Amino acid sequence: MDSFPRTVVGGVSLPRMIIGTNWFLGFSHCTDAKDAYIKSVMDRRKIAEVIEVFLKSGVDAIMGLIQRPLLHQAIQDAQERTGRKVIVVSTPQIPTSKDTPARGFDRGAVAKILDEEARLGAVFCMPHTSTTDNLVDRCTREIRHMPELCRMIRERGMIPGLSTHMPESIVYADESGLDVETYISIYNSMGFLMQLEVDWTAQIIAKARKPVMTIKPMAAGQLRPFQGLSFVWSTLRPQDLVTVGTMTPAEAQECVDLSLNILDGRKREIKLQETRSKATVNSVAGGGK
Numbered sequence: 001m002d003s004f005p006r007t008v009v010g011g012v013s014l015p016r017m018i019i020g021t022n023w024f025l026g027f028s029h030c031t032d033a034k035d036a037y038i039k040s041v042m043d044r045r046k047i048a049e050v051i052e053v054f055l056k057s058g059v060d061a062i063m064g065l066i067q068r069p070l071l072h073q074a075i076q077d078a079q080e081r082t083g084r085k086v087i088v089v090s091t092p093q094i095p096t097s098k099d100t101p102a103r104g105f106d107r108g109a110v111a112k113i114l115d116e117e118a119r120l121g122a123v124f125c126m127p128h129t130s131t132t133d134n135l136v137d138r139c140t141r142e143i144r145h146m147p148e149l150c151r152m153i154r155e156r157g158m159i160p161g162l163s164t165h166m167p168e169s170i171v172y173a174d175e176s177g178l179d180v181e182t183y184i185s186i187y188n189s190m191g192f193l194m195q196l197e198v199d200w201t202a203q204i205i206a207k208a209r210k211p212v213m214t215i216k217p218m219a220a221g222q223l224r225p226f227q228g229l230s231f232v233w234s235t236l237r238p239q240d241l242v243t244v245g246t247m248t249p250a251e252a253q254e255c256v257d258l259s260l261n262i263l264d265g266r267k268r269e270i271k272l273q274e275t276r277s278k279a280t281v282n283s284v285a286g287g288g289k
Helices: 032-040 044-056 069-082 107-119 127-137 148-155 167-176 198-207 225-235 251-266 278-283
Strands: 006-010 014-015 016-017 062-064 088-091 122-125 160-163 183-185 212-215 241-244
Touching: 014 016, 014 148, 016 044, 044 069, 044 251, 107 122, 107 148, 160 167, 167 183, 167 198, 167 212, 183 198, 225 241, 225 251, 241 251
Parallel strands: 016 062, 016 241, 062 088, 088 122, 160 183, 183 212, 212 241
Antiparallel strands: 006 014
């Protein structure tokens, strides 16, 4: 079994690449039709086959909605086929309302969600951006009621972190000494879905006190793997991670191989997509007769 470069987060050894799940579950960040297409073609067997490729390459961590039966079942199938345990980075949505900033979370509802997270084997529990970013207070420079939530996560044997689309979350959590071991942050070269310029976000990640799990390196398919992965791997710290989503085993293997080439500083020889319009430069690409 190949070994992908690893780092340590909260005392847990993790591969620097994490399996993304948006392309499994139908979150294309493109169109409703695209979402529907993904859901129509992806099933338990296909998802397990993709996860299996990653596992065989030493990429044994996955991020997403572990409470989705389709994902949980596919993970179990891939583990059985490979004999390798998957490290789950779960991103549950904790309900918030207009009363939450003042009154705090509904502890009963939170306990029920976190109990299920623990039962399903989540190692890292990182409240989704739809929870975290609702509670970011720019006036007080804190994330309201997050210490209580982190405490409840710890009580169930999981490692707390934050999933956020707001760079302020990382800054405020570090300033306040919030009990988290890592952050999820959007990071790609085109600034897709990012609230600050790419260079600003890069600096915030570089100064973060804990490792950062970056997401959307290929801007939900708007960047080619060569462009997207070359950027993130060359600008992140050795302790930071990159989450990569794919729909097929071949795509998964391409992303692993390309990433290893970039990280190892090897010549980036990849099989290129050939079209008729490229016939005049085919020999340059290595396809000439």
